[in-house]
Amino acid sequence: MRALILLALLASALPLLGIERFPPPDFSGGHEIPQTVVPESRARTQAWVDVAALALGLGLASWISLRLRSRKGLVILSLAALAYFGFWRRGCVCAIGSVQNVALGLADPGHAVPLAVIAFFSLPLLVALVWGRGFCAGVCPHGAIQELVLLRPLKVPHWLDQSLRLLPWLYLALAILLAATGGLFIICKYDPFVGIFRMGGPRGMLLLGGALLLLSMFVGRPYCRWLCPYGALLGLLSRVSCFRPSVTPDHCSRYRLCEDACPHGAIQPPTGGFPPRDPDARARLLLRVALVPLAVLVFGWLGGKVGLASVAWHPTGKLAEQVAMAGAGTLPDPAPDEIVAWRHAGADRNALATAVADLEERSLLLGRLLGALFGVVVAGHLVRVRFPRATADYETDPADCVSCARCFSACPYERVRRGEVVDLGEEGGARA
């Protein structure tokens, strides 16, 4: 058996060496040997049409949510985005996944990221710096599909919502770590909705998508709030955006209607008191100064551990593990395809050992860095949740608000502004 495998391996190496076992015949009848046929590439204009659609969508979403203040307009726009970016383009390329290309491109100077992918990464972020998360409101097909199935939004407790909002940062750090060290794209691999856009896919992907969609019927945008790694970046940037949606441009009577209307937990209630006092400012500052270095150290150390562990998920790490198993004689029979391919390519042990050592070093370093950054995020988050900024009115949280425009029409003053007849009731009433 072993000799047979050896023979087959030897024989399969022959074409590699350019040796033909059966020389092509000379036909006496003058038969002409056909050309090798390969189909033409598709036109490359598609990528630029996508970028143009993205730019147009971003502009429209910002204009509709901030100037028109029209929920209907946003619904129409997100339907169009779902049809085009989701079902027509099958969810690829998307801004969420582009994070990984950018991470890989920055880490590996030999990797050229396509210009369209760079545009998908940077355009929504730039827009977020100026007008907030218009991308989430009307352009992202993932946001649209959850938004459109929302039937009966349930209130998620504030503490739970805020704690879960740390998950996207964890996911982002892990995705950057894996993409930058070895081109493993987990955001694409575990994307919940792309299987729905493509009307098929691995069973796990479809099950996850179905479960999330079911959840989205009762909880506003669970993927955007508690998983989306790109949403975390958008939220961070829109925290300092120039313009942001305000529930009412005129006057807030604290009717609380907007808070009930928001299915995403993104309305900050007033901290109380007129004018608002901010007695916690000093405690906040102290806590931040004390907490950040501690969190950086702890999570940096943890990140290094995760980095080292992640080597086992990489193709190189997996291969090294299997080669070690083969050495110990514990490899299952028949041998995994990876081992077959490795032997086919020459079975270079030294090159593999060097590659694993290099991967371990890079994973450890990057893991520590990302862990430290995650520590900063965690510390900031804790401080913000414990000591919210003093406000007098109901305001949209700049990071958590996805500009869905639901709260606008819930506000009686907005309806007065639109010229509708509204009974305002008693000023400052608990509920109208």
Place this chain on the structure above:
Amino acid sequence: MSRREMLSGGLRGLGLLGIGGATGALATRERRDDEVWQIDPDACIQCGLCATECVLEVSAVKTVHSHGMCGYCELCTGYFEPDPVALDEGAENQLCPTAAIERTYIEHPYYEYRILPDLCVGCGKCVKGCNMFGNGSLYLQVNHDRCVDCNRCAIAGACPAGAFRLVPRATPYRLRGEEET
């Protein structure tokens, strides 16, 4: 309030700098052309995942035949099952599960084998047979009339041999026997 505004202005500038820096560093990098996915036929081990891992219902990967390298064998190990009942086109003798190879008699003892791309599902069974005992003139390639250019090719992620490469869109195929002709 003005201190807050100044701070947020500064952070905004920082964000702009970050996005601009990353974009600039990546966009100005020397690039060949736009790149597409392709299989290196020399690295491929015909594991069969190309047929199942593609995001398309019928994979974009199909067999390609370099006729110039083909031996026109009567007993083609890419076409026939091991130990065929007879050396003819009967379905029970064929290796291909979808009968995507057309076998035509040319002259004694030579037969021509053509791939019917509409039927081929990219399972690589014929490629394995041809590589094992033949010239290796059959091999798998991503057909770019079908490939939807995924950001990260799903098959590339699953390929145990790491045989998927990014190649310039201007020359999107890795054809065998081209150097010689």
